[in-house]
Amino acid sequence: AIFMAQGGGFRTVASCDDGRTWVLHVPGNGNGGDHSEGAPQGLAAGAGRFVTAHGWGAAGSLRVSEDGLAWNASRTNGGGFGGVLFAGGAFLVIDGGVMASADGNLWQRVGQVNLGTHQRRFTGLETETGSVAIVTGYEGVGDANSTRRIALSRDGGKTWKVSDIPDCVYAQQFEGGVTYGGGVFVSVGANGGVCRSTDRGATWTRTGTVGGSVGSVLWTGSAFAAYGGSRVYVSADGVSWQSQLLGGASAV
DSSP, rough: OOOEEOTTTEEEEEEETTSSEEEEEEEEOOOOTTTTTTTTTEEEEEEEEEEEOOSSSSSSSEESSSSSSSEEEEEEEESBBBBEEEETTTEEESSEEEEEESSSOOOOOOOOOSSSSSSEEEEEETOOOOOOOEEEEESOOOOOSSEEEEEEEESSSOOOEEEOOOOOOOOOTSSSEEEETTTTEEEEOTTTTEESSSSSTSSSSEEEEEEEEHHHHHHHESEEEEEEEEEEEEEEESSSOOOEEEEEEOOO
């Protein structure tokens, strides 16, 4: 198995030993700021290949690779992309609207999110009833004074259900995230604010905080895990969280 990660300036790194060591495959070009053509906007794997999205507030590009070494630009635009994912047997990408591709090379416009605010994060999740594509959006940094919304699609990006969401998407464009497990959707902001949905994403309730800042969140198969610095915050239900020191870290 190959693990891939994306960085600014078109950088990608790969690991073939379960994340123990990493190799830089595409050197950065130095143009990787948050508002540049090299801004990292997502990486997805499926159909035997990888697809990366680049560009925010500047020219954007989608790049495709079958081995993580050689990359080809498959599409460009003038304003960047809002994210890429693989769900339901196809790649989906946000660029104001929604486009789909079976192979990452040929793209077809399939829908429109109509979120009513900035589209910040694009996530693909697998549930017991099929694949779900999720867009979170907010003004500013997504704090309590912002408009905050979430949209879900269960038909490959063709139609979307938009809902307001509590204060749990702070700076989620690059940190925190949305995940699913045990019949529950959980959203965590970079500041650790948490909300969850138990009705398939129709309504969301603020449940508190994990107890610290969060870089990423996932479902392990038995619990939610939110990672921040030297700690991981673990919860079985998305309500009560326990802080644990990561292996190799020292308590301060």
